[in-house]
Amino acid sequence: MRAQHGCGSSSDHPGTGMPFSRIRKLDAPSRGIFRRAAVMLGSLLASLFLLHCLTDRCCTITPAAASASPGQASSSSGRLFEDLRSLRTKRLVYEWTPGSARSSPGLADPPAGESLLLPPPDLVASRKVSPRFAGKLSPLGEGSKKLPQALIIGVKKGGTRALLEFLRVHPDIRAVGAEPHFFDRNYENGLEWYRELMPKTLEGQITMEKTPSYFVTREVPARIAAMSRDTKLIVVVRDPVTRAISDYTQTLSKKPDIPSFESLTFKNRTTGLIDTSWSAVQIGIYAKHLDNWLQYFPMGQILFVSGERLISDPAGELGRVQDFLGLKRIITDKHFYFNQTKGFPCLKKAEGSSKPHCLGKTKGRTHPNIDPEVVQRLRDFYRPFNMKFYQMTGRFFGWED
Numbered sequence: 001m002r003a004q005h006g007c008g009s010s011s012d013h014p015g016t017g018m019p020f021s022r023i024r025k026l027d028a029p030s031r032g033i034f035r036r037a038a039v040m041l042g043s044l045l046a047s048l049f050l051l052h053c054l055t056d057r058c059c060t061i062t063p064a065a066a067s068a069s070p071g072q073a074s075s076s077s078g079r080l081f082e083d084l085r086s087l088r089t090k091r092l093v094y095e096w097t098p099g100s101a102r103s104s105p106g107l108a109d110p111p112a113g114e115s116l117l118l119p120p121p122d123l124v125a126s127r128k129v130s131p132r133f134a135g136k137l138s139p140l141g142e143g144s145k146k147l148p149q150a151l152i153i154g155v156k157k158g159g160t161r162a163l164l165e166f167l168r169v170h171p172d173i174r175a176v177g178a179e180p181h182f183f184d185r186n187y188e189n190g191l192e193w194y195r196e197l198m199p200k201t202l203e204g205q206i207t208m209e210k211t212p213s214y215f216v217t218r219e220v221p222a223r224i225a226a227m228s229r230d231t232k233l234i235v236v237v238r239d240p241v242t243r244a245i246s247d248y249t250q251t252l253s254k255k256p257d258i259p260s261f262e263s264l265t266f267k268n269r270t271t272g273l274i275d276t277s278w279s280a281v282q283i284g285i286y287a288k289h290l291d292n293w294l295q296y297f298p299m300g301q302i303l304f305v306s307g308e309r310l311i312s313d314p315a316g317e318l319g320r321v322q323d324f325l326g327l328k329r330i331i332t333d334k335h336f337y338f339n340q341t342k343g344f345p346c347l348k349k350a351e352g353s354s355k356p357h358c359l360g361k362t363k364g365r366t367h368p369n370i371d372p373e374v375v376q377r378l379r380d381f382y383r384p385f386n387m388k389f390y391q392m393t394g395r396f397f398g399w400e401d
């Protein structure tokens with residue numbers, strides 16, 4: 001009997017070879033058994049594949065693996081599985097890294113309705129969350145550039161670089177390295193220009209920058225308030241006398257021919273009248289500058305960091321700053337060590353590095369010796385302003401001793 005519906009094979013034609021004609025010549029019951037066997041084999045293979053996937057070994061075969069010779073196939077796909085498994089392990093390790101905890105205000109105080117979707121804050125803090133929400137580094141370049149929510153506005157030579165570098169260790173803070181000087185020198189460039197300078201941040205991370213001249217520039221408070229009245233402001237203050245000497249030391253390092261500190265301090269040395277128009281002196285009249293800020297921002301939105309304590313107890317000051325920013329206290333004593341050669345606290349590990357990090361040579365310069373009489377005269381000059389400043393801020397900085 002001739003097959004009625006073959007596969008259009010050549011066996012339909014006379015003179016076709018025996019093997020094909022023999023299959024075709026099977027009787028109906030045999031064909032049924034053959035089909036059933038094929039179906040059973042198919043489902044067995046499908047089940048095996050399913051089991052394989054369930055045991056987490058299923059993967060997309062790469063062209064390389066697919067083109068491997070049978071002998072190579074098992075070893076290369078085995079390697080492939082190993083790679084995938086180690087990738088999974090790495091991802092889990094990343095998710096559970098201590099530094100990846102998200103402790104932003106957004107998560108600590110989820111808006112009504114979101115609390116059911118998000119894990120409770122303590123759980124997040126202790127178990128860590130996905131790097132997508134918590135990690136500082138976004139491997140896929142995720143996130144968006146935002147205008148800063150917090151600024152280090154001063155003071156020049158107060159210790160602003162140290163504070164920013166220390167804060168950058170926090171996974172919920174991202175900051176521009178250079179000083180943008182947007183609100184004093186580059187304001188005409190517009191907010192979009194400013195935003196472009198910022199690093200990308202993920203939800204809950206805080207964008208920051210530092211420009212110490214903001215604190216003493218008259219127009220700046222109004223401009224920052226125009227950007228956002230909610231901006232958090234941080235001022236690192238330091239004894240105005242040592243600050244002035246530090247300021248002078250910096251200028252001297254660039255222009256060695258400038259007059260002496262002593263001569264620049266006075267309008268008239270014989271009368272003892274201080275030259276308040278000299279910027280090194282002027283910047284230290286903190287109470288006066290603060291008055292200007294208080295026209296635009298409430299006191300509660302400004303944090304004053306002691307430049308002296310930033311050196312003697314960096315973790316303590318950083319604790320206050322993290323609280324102020326609504327962040328979990330992640331930066332602690334464990335992050336610092338005192339470098340005897342530098343004479344300053346340094347980071348055991350800087351941001352994105354595993355190496356110890358001290359600030360550069362321009363931080364912690366040796367000051368020239370200043371005539372003690374001039375120093376005393378300056379102390380007397382600043383005293384009433386300092387008292388006023390302590391009163392305004394509610395913190396005693398101890399610059400009189």
Ligand SMILES: Nc1ncnc2c1ncn2[C@@H]1O[C@H](COP(=O)(O)OS(=O)(=O)O)[C@@H](OP(=O)(O)O)[C@H]1O
Binds near residue numbers: 158212311358359364
């Ligand atoms: N950890 C650490 N390492 C080095 N230096 C430190 C540190 N903490 C605070 N300081 C003090 O920071 C002073 C420089 O302040 P600023 O960074 O605000 O200077 S600047 O305005 O940005 O030029 C700098 O002033 P000088 O000592 O006069 O150079 C330092 O005293």
